[in-house]
Amino acid sequence: MLAERATDVSRHGDRRGTRQSVSAAAATRRPRASWSPPPAFPRLADQDVHAWLAPLEGGPQRARGLAAALSEDERARANRFLTERDRRRFIVCRGVLRTILGWYLGVAPAAVEFRYGPHGKPAITGGPGRCALRFNVSHADGMALYAVTLGREVGVDLERVRSDVATEEIAERFFSAREAAVLRALDPASRVQAFFRIWTRKEAYLKATGRGLLSPLRELDVSFLPDEPAALLATPLGPREACRWRLEELFADARYVAAIAVEGHGWRLRRWKWPAHLGEAAYERGASSCR
Numbered sequence: 001m002l003a004e005r006a007t008d009v010s011r012h013g014d015r016r017g018t019r020q021s022v023s024a025a026a027a028t029r030r031p032r033a034s035w036s037p038p039p040a041f042p043r044l045a046d047q048d049v050h051a052w053l054a055p056l057e058g059g060p061q062r063a064r065g066l067a068a069a070l071s072e073d074e075r076a077r078a079n080r081f082l083t084e085r086d087r088r089r090f091i092v093c094r095g096v097l098r099t100i101l102g103w104y105l106g107v108a109p110a111a112v113e114f115r116y117g118p119h120g121k122p123a124i125t126g127g128p129g130r131c132a133l134r135f136n137v138s139h140a141d142g143m144a145l146y147a148v149t150l151g152r153e154v155g156v157d158l159e160r161v162r163s164d165v166a167t168e169e170i171a172e173r174f175f176s177a178r179e180a181a182v183l184r185a186l187d188p189a190s191r192v193q194a195f196f197r198i199w200t201r202k203e204a205y206l207k208a209t210g211r212g213l214l215s216p217l218r219e220l221d222v223s224f225l226p227d228e229p230a231a232l233l234a235t236p237l238g239p240r241e242a243c244r245w246r247l248e249e250l251f252a253d254a255r256y257v258a259a260i261a262v263e264g265h266g267w268r269l270r271r272w273k274w275p276a277h278l279g280e281a282a283y284e285r286g287a288s289s290c291r
């Protein structure tokens with residue numbers, strides 16, 4: 001999505017803005033939080049938010065194994081991809097999602113059923129009494145990020161850091177006036193990372209709400225300097241809406257930037273790294289942590 005917007009903007013965008021310099025202290029990064037191997041039976045309490053990071057690569061065997069858990073419409077969607085690599089990545093991304101959700105729900109991956117919101121946000125189907133599991137997914141360049149909560153809306157965004165993105169032009173069109181001005185003032189070395197922090201924080205929030213990029217991105221304002229915590233500073237719905245959400249940066253990998261937006265406060269984030277070397281079958285045990 002970002003890549004398409006970047007191409008579009010670099011074709012049609014104009015270049016504006018003056019540069020100021022920002023002190024080197026602002027470029028100091030906080031230490032990267034680490035991703036741990038998951039416990040044998042990850043359990044989700046009310047205050048827990050679990051983030052999972054999974055590589056989508058692997059041979060045809062991995063995709064074949066996971067394809068068996070996909071629904072008819074997911075398999076049809078997989079077959080519409082133009083390249084074998086994209087087809088496999090989609091299958092692995094959905095298959096791992098089903099495996100993770102099945103684990104929390106205590107059902108086989110194939111038994112997880114999805115419904116879709118008005119703008120395409122997937123959720124688990126469930127009648128009264130069904131588990132309040134919420135989730136969101138983002139994928140970029142061979143990596144997938146999943147987040148799972150109990151009863152709190154959640155959104156995630158993962159982007160591969162690329163220096164060929166038309167940061168200035170995209171910022172002029174999609175970032176708030178404040179974000180664009182502060183970004184312009186950064187030294188070029190820290191501008192690319194800062195750009196992706198803004199993008200991922202906005203998108204994580206918009207995915208949490210389910211409206212996605214149809215929303216007016218310019219009316220959202222997020223923090224993004226390296227020495228300030230992730231925060232939603234303003235939304236078109238006013239300060240109450242901004243206070244309703246907490247944002248976190250996820251430090252996915254040196255090559256990626258990622259953010260998570262979760263409804264409410266007081267939640268605790270756990271980061272699990274999908275141990276793909278064990279094989280997905282190791283997770284089909286169905287330990288339920290839902291009430």
Ligand SMILES: CC(C)(COP(=O)(O)OP(=O)(O)OC[C@H]1O[C@@H](n2cnc3c(N)ncnc32)[C@H](O)[C@@H]1OP(=O)(O)O)[C@@H](O)C(=O)NCCC(=O)NCCS
Nearest residue numbers: 001119120121122137138139157158207210211212213214
């Ligand atoms: C949701 C959206 C921001 C995803 O952007 P993206 O950067 O391409 O993709 P990401 O990798 O971050 O996320 C993709 C995942 O988000 C989830 N998703 C899809 N629609 C979503 C929505 N409205 N809100 C939250 N999550 C959504 C899906 O799990 C999807 O995974 P899939 O592609 O394997 O099905 C973008 O597609 C969007 O704005 N969609 C809603 C509005 C729209 O354009 N609708 C037109 C199509 S109906």
